Each structure stands twice: as C-alpha cells, then as structure tokens.
Amino acid sequence: MKFTKMHGIGNDYVYVNCFEESVKNPAEVSKFVSDRHFGIGSDGLILISPSAIADFRMNIYNADGSQAEMCGNGIRCVAKYVYDYGLTDKTEISVETLAGIKYLRLQVENGKVASVEVNMGAPILEPKEIPVAVEESPVVNVPVEVKGKIYHMTCVSMGNPHAIIFMNNVKDLDIAAIGPYFENHTVFPKRTNTEFVEVLDRNTVNMRVWERGSDETLACGTGACATTVACILNDKTENEVTVHLLGGDLKIRWDREANQVYMTGPATVVFDGEITLPDGIA
Numbered sequence: 001m002k003f004t005k006m007h008g009i010g011n012d013y014v015y016v017n018c019f020e021e022s023v024k025n026p027a028e029v030s031k032f033v034s035d036r037h038f039g040i041g042s043d044g045l046i047l048i049s050p051s052a053i054a055d056f057r058m059n060i061y062n063a064d065g066s067q068a069e070m071c072g073n074g075i076r077c078v079a080k081y082v083y084d085y086g087l088t089d090k091t092e093i094s095v096e097t098l099a100g101i102k103y104l105r106l107q108v109e110n111g112k113v114a115s116v117e118v119n120m121g122a123p124i125l126e127p128k129e130i131p132v133a134v135e136e137s138p139v140v141n142v143p144v145e146v147k148g149k150i151y152h153m154t155c156v157s158m159g160n161p162h163a164i165i166f167m168n169n170v171k172d173l174d175i176a177a178i179g180p181y182f183e184n185h186t187v188f189p190k191r192t193n194t195e196f197v198e199v200l201d202r203n204t205v206n207m208r209v210w211e212r213g214s215d216e217t218l219a220c221g222t223g224a225c226a227t228t229v230a231c232i233l234n235d236k237t238e239n240e241v242t243v244h245l246l247g248g249d250l251k252i253r254w255d256r257e258a259n260q261v262y263m264t265g266p267a268t269v270v271f272d273g274e275i276t277l278p279d280g281i282a
Contacts, residue, residue, distance in 0.1 A: 001016065001021055001023070001029075001274065001275055001276075001277055001282075002016070002017070002020070002021055002272070002273070002274045003015060003016050003033070003040070003272070003273055003274070003275060004016075004017075004081060004085075004269060004270075004271070004272050004273075005040060005041075005042065005269075005270040005271055005272075005273070006077040006080065006081065006267060006268060006269050006270060007073070007077070007218075007247070007267075007268050007270060008072075008073025008074065008076045008077055008219060008221065008247075008265060008266065008267050008268070009073065009218065009219040009245060009247035009248030009249070009250065009265060009266065010217070010218025010219050010245070010246060010247020010248065011043055011071075011073035011074070011217050011218055011219040011220060011221070011247060012041070012042045012043055012218075012270070013042050013043055013044050013045060013046045013060075013071070013074050013077065014030075014033045014034070014040050014042045014044075014045050014046070015046050015047075015048060015077060015078070015081055016045065016046075016047050016048065017048055017081070017085070017087075018047045018048055018049040018050075019048070019049070019050060019087065023045075023047055024282070025281050025282075026045060026047060026059065026061050027061055027065035027066070027067070028065060028280075028281040029045055029061075029277060029281055030044050030045035030061035030062065030063065030065050031063065031064065031065045032277065032278065032281060033045055033275065034062075034063035039275075040273070040275060042063070043062070043063055043211070043214045043217050044060060044061050044062045044063050044068070044071075044074075044213075044214060045060075045061040046058055046059070046060050046061075046071070046074050046077070046078065047059040047061075048078055048081060048082065048087075051095075051096040053096055053101065054094035054095055054096040054101045055082075055088060055090070055093045055094045055095065056078065056082055056087070056088075056093065056094075056095050056096070057095065057096040057097075058071075058074065058075060058078050058095055058096070058097055059098075060074055060097075060098075062211070062212070062213030062214045063213065063214045063215075064213045064214070065213075066212075066213040067098070068098075068160060068212075068213065069097065069098040069099040069159045069160045070097050070098065070099035070102075070158060070159035070160050070222055071220075071221065071222065072118060072120060072158070072220065072221015072222045072223075072224065072225060072250075072263050072265075073219055073220065073221040073265070073267075074221075075095055075097070075102055075104065075116075075118055075221070076104075076115075076116040076118060076221070076263075076265055076266070076267040077267040077268075078095055079093060079095070079104045079106055079113060079116045079118075079267065080106075080112075080113040080116065080267035080268075080269070081269075083106055083108070083112075083113045084112050084113055084269070090106075091105065091106040091107075091108060092104070092105050092106070093106070097159065098159070099121070099158070099159020099160065100121060100159065102118055102119060102120065102121065103118075103119040104116055104117065104118050104119070105117040113267060114266065115264060115265060115266050115267070116264070116265070116266075116267055117262055117263070117264045118221070118262065118263045118264075119260055119261075119262055120158055120159075120221075120222070120225050120260075120261040120262065120263050121158070121159070121260060121261065122259045122260060122261070123156050123157070123158060123225070123226065123229045123254070123259075123261055124156065124157035124158070124159075125137070125138035125139070125155075125156060125157075125229075125233075126138075127139050127155065129157060130155050130156070130157040130161045130162075131157075131161065131188070131189050131190060132155045132161065132163070132187055132188055132189075132192070133186070133187050133188075133189060134155075134187060138154075138155075138233065139153065139154060139155035140154045140230075140233050140234060141153075141154060141234060142154070142155070144163075144185070144187060146178065146181050146182055146185060147178065147181050151165050152165070152166070153165055154166075154230035154233060154234060155192075156225075156226035156229045156230055157226070158222040158225045158226050158229075158261065159222065160193065160212075160222055161188060161190060161191070161192045161193060161212070162192065162193045162194070162195060162222065162223055162226035162227075162230075163182060163188070163192045163193070163194045163195070164194075164195045164197055164226060164227050164230035164231075165182075165194065165195065165196050165197065166197050166198070166199065166230075166234070166236070167196055167197070167198060168198060169198065170196050170197065170198040170206050170207070170208050171198075171206065171208075173196055173208060175196065175208055175210055175216050176215070176216065178210075179194055179210030179215065179216060180210070180215075182194040182210060183210060183212050191212045191213075192212060193209060193210065193211050193212045193220060193222070193223055193226075194209070194210045195207050195208070195209050195220070195223045195226065195227045195230075196208045196209075196210075197227050197230070197231070199231065199236045199237065200244075201237075202236075202237050202238050203237060203238055203240065203241055203242060204237075204241065204242050204244065205227065205228075205231060205236075205237065205241060205242075205243055205244065206244045207223065207224060207227050207243050207244065207245055208245075208246065209223045209245070211223075218245065218246040218247030218248075219245040219246065219247040219248065219250070220245070221250060221263055221265065224243040224245065224250045224252050224263065225252050225261045225263055227241075227243060227252075228241045228243065228252040228253075228254055228261070229254055229261065232254055232256075239253060239254050239255070239256060240252070240253040240254075241253075248265070248266070249265070250263055250264070250265040251263070251264040251265065252264075
C-alpha cells in the first residue's frame with residue numbers, strides 16, 4: 001500500500017490516495033499503521049477518494065480503528081495532498097466528510113500549498129445533536145462530575161462532539177489521568193473529545209486535547225474551533241482567536257452573523273512510502 005504521511009501542526013495521519021489504492025479493511029489498517037513502534041506511526045488513517053457530491057471525499061479512522069466524522073487538521077492536509085500531487089489545480093475546493101461538505105481555500109506559495117482556510121460550518125449547540133445527555137441548551141458552563149471532582153463544561157459539535165473545560169496552568173495538567181474519564185463518561189452517548197483550555201487574553205488561548213479514540217494529540221482542528229465557540233459563548237474572548245496547541249497555532253474565527261466558523265493553519269508532508277500490510281488486513 002502506497003501512502004503519504006502528513007501532519008497539521010503535529011496532528012499526524014497516514015494518507016492513502018484511493019483514486020489509485022484500495023483499502024478493504026480501513027479500521028484494521030488504521031490500527032496497524034498508527035502504531036508508533038510496529039507500524040508507520042500516526043494518530044490515524046485518512047482515505048482520499050472520489051465524491052459524487054464534492055471535489056473529493058475523506059474518510060477518517062482513529063488510531064483505535066473507530067471512524068471519525070471530521071478532522072480539521074486532516075482536511076487541510078487533504079487539500080495540500082490533492083493540489084501538490086496533481087489531483088486538482090483549483091485553489092478553492094470542496095471535500096465531502098461524514099460531517100457534511102466542507103469548503104476550503106488554498107494559499108499556494110512556489111507551487112505548493114502553504115496554508116489552508118477551511119469553512120468548518122455552523123457549530124452545533126443542541127445537546128441531542130452533539131450529543132450530550134443534559135437538559136441545558138446550549139450546554140454552557142454546565143457542571144459534570146468526573147472522578148469525584150466537579151468540572152464545568154461547555155459542549156459544542158463541529159460535526160464531532162467536544163467538551164471544553166476551562167482551567168489555569170493547562171500545561172501542568174496530567175491529561176492522561178483524566179482524559180479517558182471524560183471521553184467515556186456516560187453523559188456522552190458517542191464518547192467525546194475533551195479540550196482543556198486556559199484563556200490568556202481576549203484573543204489568545206492555550207489548549208490541550210484528549211481525542212476520542214486517539215488519546216492526547218498535538219493538535220485538533222475541530223477542537224480548536226469548538227474551543228473558540230465555547231470561549232465566545234462564555235464571553236471569554238472576541239470572535240477571532242489564536243489557539244496555541246502543543247504542535248503549533250491555529251487561527252479561528254466565528255462569523256456570528258453568518259454563523260460559520262473558519263479555521264486557518266498549515267499542512268505539511270513528512271514523507272511518501274510503501275508498506276506491506278499483514279495477512280488478514282490487506
């Protein structure tokens with residue numbers, strides 16, 4: 001199987017061009033290639049395929065084999081791949097995802113995509129649609145008990161579920177000790193991604209993320225978007241925010257009038273390769 005490893009500010013995936021390759025068992029392939037000791041090493045697998053309703057389609061599989069609806073860092077890399085590898089010459093493209101069609105604007109420098117602005121669509125705030133099993137709507141600053149401690153969460157879906165927790169000194173958080181308990185809490189019927197956020201000023205935040213199915217990652221684009229929406233709903237920031245993640249920065253803007261969230265950030269090719277898959281998952 002031929003592949004390209006790419007990352008968006010450290011959120012790395014193995015990308016497969018399904019115009020040329022066939023992946024019969026993507027969940028098992030994702031688990032295999034994601035292993036950082038015995039595989040390629042990644043946060044998951046993303047398949048780039050033809051679409052009947054958009055320019056391209058992306059299918060996202062987490063490191064544990066579960067399928068994700070949307071990945072903000074991943075979709076920027078899809079845009080870079082299809083342009084840099086000659087699948088399109090357009091600088092404005094559409095990509096079909098399980099969270100709907102997303103529209104992307106590519107910034108090209110010296111014939112290669114340097115950064116991508118993604119219209120991530122409207123944030124979903126209705127609890128049943130996120131989903132989160134609480135009565136409050138929207139779910140803003142709602143208490144939740146995790147491991148015997150009360151936290152206050154704001155819940156947003158950007159096509160996938162997010163719970164945002166505001167705190168101080170996020171860099172010192174033992175995220176592995178608490179992340180799985182949020183991810184698998186009974187209040188989240190489909191599990192959740194959890195963002196732990198420290199507000200620095202009205203335009204800047206620090207964020208760490210425990211991703212559903214992938215543990216802590218260096219960055220999460222949908223999480224940065226959900227975080228920005230949560231910051232605004234809690235009147236902690238303005239409508240445009242720089243989100244500092246472990247892997248780098250994303251610029252997020254919520255156009256309140258149009259109710260659209262825009263994310264801008266880089267995408268990077270690490271290397272191209274070819275791997276022989278084990279018997280049974282090829």
